[in-house]
Amino acid sequence: MKQEQGAARLPTVGDGSGLAPGDTFYREELQLAFRNRGMPLEGLQYDITPTGMHYLLTHFDIPKVDVGTWRLHLDGLVSRGLTLTLDDIRRRPAVTLAVTMECAGNGRALLSPRPVSQPWLVEAIGTSEWTGTPLRGLLEEAGLKDGVVEVLFTGLDQGVQGDELQYYQRSLTVGEAMRDEVLLAYEMNGRPLEPQHGYPLRLLVPGWYGMTSVKWLDRIEAIGEPFQGYQMTAAYRRAPTADDPGEPVSLIQVRALMVPPGIPDFLTRVRLVEAGDVLLTGRAWAGRREVARVEVSADGGRTWESARLGEPVSRYAWRSWSFPWKATPGRHSLCVRGWDSEGNVQPTEPAWNFQGMANNAVHRVDMIVR
Amino acid sequence: MKQEQGAARLPTVGDGSGLAPGDTFYREELQLAFRNRGMPLEGLQYDITPTGMHYLLTHFDIPKVDVGTWRLHLDGLVSRGLTLTLDDIRRRPAVTLAVTMECAGNGRALLSPRPVSQPWLVEAIGTSEWTGTPLRGLLEEAGLKDGVVEVLFTGLDQGVQGDELQYYQRSLTVGEAMRDEVLLAYEMNGRPLEPQHGYPLRLLVPGWYGMTSVKWLDRIEAIGEPFQGYQMTAAYRRAPTADDPGEPVSLIQVRALMVPPGIPDFLTRVRLVEAGDVLLTGRAWAGRREVARVEVSADGGRTWESARLGEPVSRYAWRSWSFPWKATPGRHSLCVRGWDSEGNVQPTEPAWNFQGMANNAVHRVDMIVR
Numbered sequence: 133m134k135q136e137q138g139a140a141r142l143p144t145v146g147d148g149s150g151l152a153p154g155d156t157f158y159r160e161e162l163q164l165a166f167r168n169r170g171m172p173l174e175g176l177q178y179d180i181t182p183t184g185m186h187y188l189l190t191h192f193d194i195p196k197v198d199v200g201t202w203r204l205h206l207d208g209l210v211s212r213g214l215t216l217t218l219d220d221i222r223r224r225p226a227v228t229l230a231v232t233m234e235c236a237g238n239g240r241a242l243l244s245p246r247p248v249s250q251p252w253l254v255e256a257i258g259t260s261e262w263t264g265t266p267l268r269g270l271l272e273e274a275g276l277k278d279g280v281v282e283v284l285f286t287g288l289d290q291g292v293q294g295d296e297l298q299y300y301q302r303s304l305t306v307g308e309a310m311r312d313e314v315l316l317a318y319e320m321n322g323r324p325l326e327p328q329h330g331y332p333l334r335l336l337v338p339g340w341y342g343m344t345s346v347k348w349l350d351r352i353e354a355i356g357e358p359f360q361g362y363q364m365t366a367a368y369r370r371a372p373t374a375d376d377p378g379e380p381v382s383l384i385q386v387r388a389l390m391v392p393p394g395i396p397d398f399l400t401r402v403r404l405v406e407a408g409d410v411l412l413t414g415r416a417w418a419g420r421r422e423v424a425r426v427e428v429s430a431d432g433g434r435t436w437e438s439a440r441l442g443e444p445v446s447r448y449a450w451r452s453w454s455f456p457w458k459a460t461p462g463r464h465s466l467c468v469r470g471w472d473s474e475g476n477v478q479p480t481e482p483a484w485n486f487q488g489m490a491n492n493a494v495h496r497v498d499m500i501v502r
Numbered sequence: 503m504k505q506e507q508g509a510a511r512l513p514t515v516g517d518g519s520g521l522a523p524g525d526t527f528y529r530e531e532l533q534l535a536f537r538n539r540g541m542p543l544e545g546l547q548y549d550i551t552p553t554g555m556h557y558l559l560t561h562f563d564i565p566k567v568d569v570g571t572w573r574l575h576l577d578g579l580v581s582r583g584l585t586l587t588l589d590d591i592r593r594r595p596a597v598t599l600a601v602t603m604e605c606a607g608n609g610r611a612l613l614s615p616r617p618v619s620q621p622w623l624v625e626a627i628g629t630s631e632w633t634g635t636p637l638r639g640l641l642e643e644a645g646l647k648d649g650v651v652e653v654l655f656t657g658l659d660q661g662v663q664g665d666e667l668q669y670y671q672r673s674l675t676v677g678e679a680m681r682d683e684v685l686l687a688y689e690m691n692g693r694p695l696e697p698q699h700g701y702p703l704r705l706l707v708p709g710w711y712g713m714t715s716v717k718w719l720d721r722i723e724a725i726g727e728p729f730q731g732y733q734m735t736a737a738y739r740r741a742p743t744a745d746d747p748g749e750p751v752s753l754i755q756v757r758a759l760m761v762p763p764g765i766p767d768f769l770t771r772v773r774l775v776e777a778g779d780v781l782l783t784g785r786a787w788a789g790r791r792e793v794a795r796v797e798v799s800a801d802g803g804r805t806w807e808s809a810r811l812g813e814p815v816s817r818y819a820w821r822s823w824s825f826p827w828k829a830t831p832g833r834h835s836l837c838v839r840g841w842d843s844e845g846n847v848q849p850t851e852p853a854w855n856f857q858g859m860a861n862n863a864v865h866r867v868d869m870i871v872r
Contacts, residue, residue, distance in 0.1 A: 166540035
């Protein structure tokens with residue numbers, strides 16, 4: 133719903149263009165960075181990210197839900213609407229799946245000029261073991277009527293974005309919603325979801341950027357037209373200008389990240405590395421596709437050498453990589469990039485778009501070897 | 503240890519004065535904000551902060567510790583040095599204590615000019631139930647020799663700060679180290695520490711700012727002189743200039759924070775509140791002292807009214823407060839402040855100091871009532 137006529141205008145950030153010119157950041161962006169946490173890159177050492185190190189993005193506030201009164205509503209164009217308690221859902225067939233999740237805005241703050249929003253560098257990632265029941269089973273039990281084209285998911289989180297008062301809502305086509313791996317998840321790493329990850333129940337759509345995995349689920353609705361809400365038609369678009377609708381952002385693109393070697397400087401995070409043999413390590417993922425190759429460059433991206441790949445943690449989770457490097461004294465900027473199974477490779481320079489979506493440019497780590 | 507002669511100079515941030523002039527932030531500060539997470543203020547609704555919502559500050563990298571080979575070393579001026587496994591420590595008498603922890607730099611980014619460091623606004627807080635064994639028992643078993651004046655704690659986290667290559671180290675006087683509530687903690691909220699909170703073992707010093715509660719403990723050493731390391735003599739000082747040593751930061755000062763009422767705007771976090779009766783709520787704490795009073799101002803700090811206080815969660819944890827407010831349409835900036843049991847009150851404007859330590863100025867929340 134649009135904000136009502138006569139509602140006080142909310143303040144804007146910057147000059148109102150939506151873009152910030154330089155390499156300094158607004159207070160509003162900092163405020164978002166403190167709420168919406170990244171995974172420190174040394175977290176790449178773990179197959180499964182410790183729960184409290186997983187990235188987090190919340191558009192509005194984290195709802196505090198009383199599970200005693202909470203219900204999941206499944207309705208719309210179905211033969212039989214369902215109203216379910218958490219226990220009802222926990223009694224259904226359960227699946228546990230390790231999934232690498234990434235925010236669609238990861239890499240945004242590396243663009244110039246920069247869209248003013250959550251200013252991710254590269255840390256909006258994490259891999260968890262999620263447990264839940266397949267969505268398909270519930271949709272089949274409710275019975276989708278003829279003419280259903282999408283399934284709409286509504287969370288309990290409410291706020292204002294783009295001058296619209298809204299609950300957080302995203303939709304999926306029926307084909308996507310019925311896929312085997314799509315879960316209604318109630319556990320993360322073997323424990324009930326913490327509030328900030330969607331307690332008591334969230335959608336989990338492996339392979340898609342995180343905005344699709346709606347948290348604090350309130351309602352699932354079968355609908356006969358594509359959903360036109362803010363988070364589908366205004367947000368999460370890859371577009372050249374503010375006015376161009378562009379293309380929707382959907383599946384996670386290939387990306388490799390490196391565990392920063394050596395030790396850090398507190399303030400700049402530049403690395404100090406001892407000369408000699410250094411085993412570089414990290415993780416790579418490609419959403420629904422497979423990671424085919426990971427490459428490292430020690431000369432700023434002019435030449436690349438293949439890293440050794442470990443096994444994927446699961447079909448939808450990252451895999452480790454390693455690369456033995458001979459560190460010689462001086463300043464170095466190491467780069468790593470991934471290739472997916474369809475021949476896509478991370479670009480050396482960011483592909484600019486107005487909202488700063490899906491910037492999977494190569495990861496660079498600056499270091500001083502001594 | 504000082505960085506060795508001839509080591510490459512590390513890059514600095516800004517003009518090198520250590521201060522940033524305005525209301526925009528450097529990339530290095532943003533980078534720190536993503537690693538070092540705040541507690542979203544709606545987290546004030548919980549007596550015990552969900553583990554993944556607790557604030558976090560790590561100077562260097564989060565070590566990945568193999569508990570099979572890890573040992574705690576207790577030595578120095580003791581009759582009998584101890585080398586302990588985690589199981590050895592878990593077999594000792596255990597205490598569980600709810601503690602509100604806060605970073606000494608909380609409020610730094612609200613200063614102008616601003617010291618360039620971790621740019622906390624007000625969210626560097628959290629309350630956990632910590633389980634561990636009292637440090638005193640171990641010190642008594644080892645036997646402190648005559649002449650011991652301090653106990654030095656060394657973590658496994660290593661890096662460069664202020665041009666010094668160092669492990670993270672802090673000391674306590676013997677009197678402080680022997681207090682009942684000082685724990686060697688191995689559980690947080692009933693589960694083993696997650697890596698980012700100090701796994702397998704951390705010091706916990708209730709009532710002190712968080713820098714004292716050294717994580718990833720490697721060594722505890724009884725020493726005969728006050729420790730002169732970087733984190734004691736250079737960092738964590740309240741001083742008027744870069745060159746003045748000033749005073750050390752130690753005990754947590756009184757602070758009250760408000761759960762932001764209504765719903766947020768995604769980007770600005772300005773609140774949208776419905777006119778009528780609004781119950782304002784929040785938490786207040788005062789470290790080792792007690793919270794005596796919490797007050798709310800609806801006129802920018804000119805007049806104050808007392809809030810109702812709940813019981814403290816523990817002797818060292820926050821207590822809730824509530825205040826019924828009649829919201830009338832228009833823009834409002836609500837303020838909340840706490841008084842401690844010794845008559846200290848939060849200042850209306852920040853008390854400036856060079857490192858931006860312990861800024862406990864009143865909390866303001868901007869909102870539009872409609």
